[in-house]
Amino acid sequence: MMSYEFELESAALTGLAPWHGVPREVAKAPVPSDAARPAQGASIRTEGLSKSYGERAVLHDVNLQIAPGEFVAIVGRSGCGKSTLLRLIAGLEPADKGVIRFDGGARATHSDEIRLMFQDARLLPWKRVLDNVALGLDPRRGDVRERARDALAQVGLADRANDWPAVLSGGQRQRVALARALVHAPRLLLLDEPLGALDALTRIEMQRLIESLWQRHRFTALLVTHDVAEAVALADRVLLIESHQVALDERVNLARPRSHGQSGFAQHEQRILERVLNQPDIRRVA
């Protein structure tokens, strides 16, 4: 593993041309017209998105198209830029080049329709659970607490409304963070490895919860994960980021809820894993 990463780095440093595993057109889908825009999920398109930190390029000319209400997972080796892509779309960092379209328009005007879940829950420890969920809601509206209570109930934590975050378990904290995102009725939910720090059982529970809430609210979901099985379990499409670009776009048409024993699940997982592990870049250097 270590040597792979090293070689990948050195390939990037010596300026080898990035490998195009998939023609760029594959990542594109027809753009929905404004009239046909559904009420819930938003469509996202990136055009020529590039980002580098100093000399080190992270993303180069990324073009992708996400349909309204679609669940897309982004996988890749650590440091491949998958989290950076999410942070660009979230507006936490500016892109060097390229644009992000939200329903065909500018992303910046839709900030309040995008919500982000971080790897750590990032709850405010000095606010009780209910007030954490209500964070960012306009307090002048009278129904803030009811909405927060409703969101907490949806993640199964209605009875913990008056607790301090410090007494919750890691899984419960992430559920509160999920409720905090849902209370804004986002049209795009960005998930930055939110389950990475949880134990295996809690992860499966959270995956099911996220899937059921996604099916209920029909928002567009973009999940960054290092776990290929998780990506296959949840996503309509799995994107692989490699050599600064989208290198694989795998559609997963399995019935939900999915399980590892399901026919086709293992094949998808295997194909993506193979692709991650046998990078042509590495073969070429080796």
Place this chain on the structure above:
Amino acid sequence: MSTTSASRSERAARWRNRLLPALLPVLILVAWELASRSGRLSNRVLPEPWAVVKAFWVLAVSGEMWRHVATSTWRALSGFALGGSLALGLGLLTGSLRSAETLLDSTLQMLRNIPPLALIPLVILWFGIDESAKLFLVSLGVFFPIYINTFHGIRSVDKGLIEMARSYGLAGWPLYRHVILPGALPAILVGVRFSLGFMWVILIVAETISAQAGIGYMTMNAREFLQTDVVLVGILLYALLGKLADLLSKGLERWWLRWHPGYQPAYQPAAKAA
């Protein structure tokens, strides 16, 4: 049977733990009283404890003590309010704005290295020996602990929380009120506790140098007449007031930081082990 005897021995242990710390002070008091009564300890060095108690009673009944206590407390609190609010304001400013930091911080850090008590000759020249001199010294003494801790408190607020809050639409005053200020509060309260300790030290020195009233004046006056018992009453009063201020700030911490794992009984390691 076994459980009741266990709980009984547990209770006995708890009482022992409660009483044991008091053992040494009580022994010292007894030895002191005996030494005074036998004449080995001169009254001019230390009065017997009983004489101190009597002096305390006399001063309390005559109302003289309360007048001095009120004067000293007023000085302490007004100095604390003035210096503390200035420190809080400047600390919030330099902590939040880089430009304010570059403008002010190095100057303030330089001034911090001057002990406030070293300024006494200057202060007497500037203000004479009236109230404003004491107010100035106390304000100066409480300023720096609060300033430095406020500054660092603001700077050490979790950047991840700020990023999260921004992405949830918080900016400006709401961001400050819900995220930055509460995040800095533990550090600010540490500064408050430090400065409360400083407050009394500075006040004691200021009052013993020049005053017309106050606990320091009372003790200095008593010294003139060799009333060591009254001097000791003054010292005891300072100790009690200092303890009171500490308890108050502890209470503030317990209330304002009740979200903090360190202030939640369930999360204390001892309770976990049990």
